[in-house]
Amino acid sequence: MICKELEKAINAQINAEFWSAYLYLSMSMHFANKGFAGIANWYAVQFKEEQAHATIFMNYLNSRDGKVLLAPIAAVDTEWETPAAAFAATLAHEQKVTALINDLNALAVEHKDYATQNALQWFISEQVEEEENARTYIDTLEKIGDNGYGLYMFDKELAARTYVTPAPLAGKE
Numbered sequence: 001m002i003c004k005e006l007e008k009a010i011n012a013q014i015n016a017e018f019w020s021a022y023l024y025l026s027m028s029m030h031f032a033n034k035g036f037a038g039i040a041n042w043y044a045v046q047f048k049e050e051q052a053h054a055t056i057f058m059n060y061l062n063s064r065d066g067k068v069l070l071a072p073i074a075a076v077d078t079e080w081e082t083p084a085a086a087f088a089a090t091l092a093h094e095q096k097v098t099a100l101i102n103d104l105n106a107l108a109v110e111h112k113d114y115a116t117q118n119a120l121q122w123f124i125s126e127q128v129e130e131e132e133n134a135r136t137y138i139d140t141l142e143k144i145g146d147n148g149y150g151l152y153m154f155d156k157e158l159a160a161r162t163y164v165t166p167a168p169l170a171g172k173e
């Protein structure tokens with residue numbers, strides 16, 4: 001059975017993952033509205049991934065006889081000046097999530113909870129990828145600047161992204 005302190009911290013992380021999902025859904029809707037169907041698609045996939053992250057934590061808490069408590073999801077931004085501004089906000093947000101995952105791991109170490117440390121390893125690697133993706137797009141958009149054709153091609157590239165079930169959820173979705 002998981003200890004109360006870790007149960008509370010994982011519930012806070014579940015809320016943070018749903019907040020991330022809500023943020024990326026808002027970005028997806030914003031860019032769909034602005035005519036960037038590819039960027040909207042990329043953020044729609046990101047929305048699904050964040051829901052998957054929350055589900056992985058919920059399944060984990062259940063498997064350790066913890067109680068999932070779903071708290072209200074705070075409001076998110078609804079406007080971004082440019083795609084570059086959205087990806088900069090994405091990177092800043094993912095860096096915050098990385099810090100939350102690291103804090104969670106530190107708490108699991110403190111409580112000598114090896115199962116939680118083990119479950120968090122997947123998230124630690126996932127955060128490296130999340131930050132790298134955002135950074136790559138920030139670099140690309142910097143090169144494109146205000147070149148309309150470049151932005152058109154960038155949008156086309158992001159249209160190709162498809163959702164892949166994360167490994168911890170394989171066969172469970």
Ligand code: FEO
Pocket residue numbers: 017020049050053094097130
């Ligand atoms: Fe759930 Fe984007 O990290």
